Structures are given as structure tokens and as C-alpha cells.
Amino acid sequence: MHKYLYVYIVKCQDGSYxxxxxxxxxxxxxxxxxxxxxxxxxxxxxxxxxxYNEYFSDYNQAISFEKKVKxxxxxxxxxxxxxxxxxxxxxxxCMNNSTSENLNxx
Numbered sequence: 728m729h730k731y732l733y734v735y736i737v738k739c740q741d742g743s744y745x746x747x748x749x750x751x752x753x754x755x756x757x758x759x760x761x762x763x764x765x766x767x768x769x770x771x772x773x774x775x776x777x778x779y780n781e782y783f784s785d786y787n788q789a790i791s792f793e794k795k796v797k798x799x800x801x802x803x804x805x806x807x808x809x810x811x812x813x814x815x816x817x818x819x820x821c822m823n824n825s826t827s828e829n830l831n832x833x
Contacts, residue, residue: 731782732789734796736804739772744804748793752780779808 733752737745737759745768749755756777759769769775783789796804806815 731784732786733780733782734789734793735777735781736779736796736808737769737775738778739769739775741772743772744778744801745769745772745775746793746796746804748789752777779804 732748732750733755734746734748735752735755737747737756739745745759747755756775759767759775760773762770762773764770781792783792796807799807800818803815803818806812806818
């Protein structure tokens with residue numbers, strides 16, 4: 728039994744990214760590339776290449792992080808993949824004046 732959950736990002740043949748969570752990253756990558764499920768996002772975008780993974784010992788943290796990353800822009804995902812924390816932080820800043828910090832500047 729695997730004691731970690733992995734949040735992973737694969738780059739698809741068409742250049743798109745897929746984010747998922749698994750307890751066996753090698754098996755999951757194999758499943759993506761074998762095309763087990765025709766309804767899967769990656770089925771028509773094979774082959775896929777693993778470009779990022781991070782392991783979590785806490786199930787809830789892994790699921791939470793996966794859901795967060797799935798909502799991120801392509802630029803934020805690429806900053807994560809590149810390990811560019813400064814770029815990721817800058818891309819995470821709210822730029823539309825909707826936060827209380829931005830509203831207080833007016």
C-alpha cells in the first residue's frame with residue numbers, strides 16, 4: 728500500500744495540461760498513456776508526459792491542492808512546473824480591485 732497521495736500534472740500531446748491525484752503515480756501515468764477510459768480528458772491527447780508531481784501524506788491536503796491547481800491558469804501551472812515561486816506569487820495577486828486590500832487603495 729502506498730502511504731502518499733501524489734498531485735500530478737501531465738502535459739498532453741496537444742500541449743494542454745491535465746492535473747490529477749493518485750496513490751500510484753507510475754500506474755496512473757501508464758493508465759493515461761494506455762487510454763483505459765475513452766471518456767478521460769487525456770484519452771484523445773496521448774501520449775502524456777509527467778511534468779510535475781508532489782506527494783502528500785495527508786489525504787485532505789492532496790485533494791484540496793489538486794482542486795486548487797485544476798482551477799489555475801495555464802501560466803500559474805507552468806510557474807509551478809518550473810518551480811518559479813516568484814512568478815507563481817505574482818500570478819496569484821488579484822489584479823481586478825475586488826479584494827479589500829485593493830478597495831482600500833481608492
